[in-house]
Amino acid sequence: MAQKKIYNDDPFRLLGLDHQPALDSIIERYSTELLAYIRNIIIDPELAKEILFDAYQKLWENRKAIAAMERPLAWLYKCARFQSLNVLKREKRRFTIGLDQLTPSQAPGIMENDIDIKELKKEIQAAVNRLPPQMQLVYRLSREEGLNRKQIAEKCKVSESTVKNLITGSLKQIRKFMNSRIKLLLL
């Protein structure tokens, strides 16, 4: 068919009109640089692909809002960063579970560092235990069970913004507590 590609226009704007070929052209144009960017944070190629896929999926789901943005590409990058961060955290959870199961005899040589990390974890736990009960609950659901704000809000029957405030508050207190304790720890 003698069809010309007439969409040399801004693909993000066209995307806002549910135009599928626009998504194709965004993928074609930006995939390599986005993958390179994601790989700064996430080394594993399969995970990097997954992150990019998720970022594009979010782009499609929010196309109307993004089309209206001044710098849609910046949004895409931001999304890639967030997704990378999520994967990093998710993988960490997997990773730390494995680490806790290590007995010192299986991991000789890193004893010194091991103590450091373990001490640090203890310090964080101590700080969490000193939080007011509601903050403690929200912090644990978020950081230990890996729930997101929305899920926590539903579980605790409070609004998402309350969850956000509680987390902000608890993080501040934990860091403050650590600040006072670490000096002691390092002595």
Place this chain on the structure above:
Amino acid sequence: MIHQPGYVKELLKKHMERTASAHEEELLMLALDLYEEEELEQMIKEVSDGLPYNDELPEELKRWKPSAREIISRSRISPLKKIRSFISSQRSYATYAATALLAILLAWIFHRPSKLEYACSANTEESALILPGVNKCKLILDNGCAIVVDSSYTGEITRQGNTVLVRLPSGVLEYKSLGRPGQVGQQPVYHTIATSRGACHRILLPNGVKITLNAASSIRFPVDLTSPEYAIELKGEAYFESPQQLNSPWHIITDYARIKVAHADFNVNTYDNRMVSTLSAGELMISTPGDNAMLQAGQQALAGHDEQNGLPGGIKVLSVDTREALSWMGPERIFIHVAMRDFLLEMERRYDLDIVNIDRASHRYFSGTLCNEAPLSELIKLLRANGLHFVQQGNTLIFSKRPQDQEQGLVSSLMPPLHEPVPLGMN
């Protein structure tokens, strides 16, 4: 230590530069819990902005591109979110309108038949995937064997005598002569190439004739060039381009008239109980059992049964702007004063739709342009913007009668003015 953002940024930098020790990696992982996502995201941004751009990717990753189709099919927005976004979009409109109208607008939002809106918005994802002019056709041999040729095919499809049929990577079906003399005295072998609705295909015949076959159409022709009279039987619509150096004229046979071609570029449309042949270059000879006519470039011939002109058996020649008739192949389809019914019938073919109760659609005329690559969702929007009422279920549009709208002439005011096609599809 890790409670200080500056320290975490150092760890992140080392992580990104791949110089972090295992111990530092662990510290970083612990630090991820101590900051909010937004803070960490900002840190990542600051650190990576300071790093040199590094596009050293393994070849496999450089080539890897996710498919838009898969992305769209995986993203299904929950109905709840849909309704919410629908309401909020109405609200943003309300702030944009005069404040005094706010109360009225809100009342209108809740009073609105949101069920219908909801039904249509739930389908948006799907209809964004329905594109016109899919490159696909069916090759039918005389013995009844049929091969569906789509983008999964490249290379040789079949061989017939000294001719081989290949599908080029560009999507064209090409007949190539192998240069061996054909065996004389054999029965000529015929091929039929047919497109379904929603499809479209280009074909290059052994004698160099280029054919663009529109949706729901077919051509039947002898594969061997040595046939004494080379004739192509056409149903539906196609555009033909013939090279200048053909030795002998060839023919196109339709149900309504016969066309003799020396060299010419022309369109033949036989969808609607009549043949409309539009010539953009060269000369054509049109004949019916009772009439014949010569056609010059820029002219259009009608034969068969036409509502306006009648013409049983006769041929009528008109001078026209050929762009409208040929626009189905261009970037934009042009419609000039087309009856809504004809417009919808064409859309049925183009998008493989089923239109139920087509007679309930308005009896108005339509002028405008429609992007030939626009997905179905765009067409739906266009129709709704023009005040047509229907329910969409996948590929089916069910029209419902809204007499009050038709009486009030609500539709015509939204129609683009005549003779001044306005791009409605993509703006």
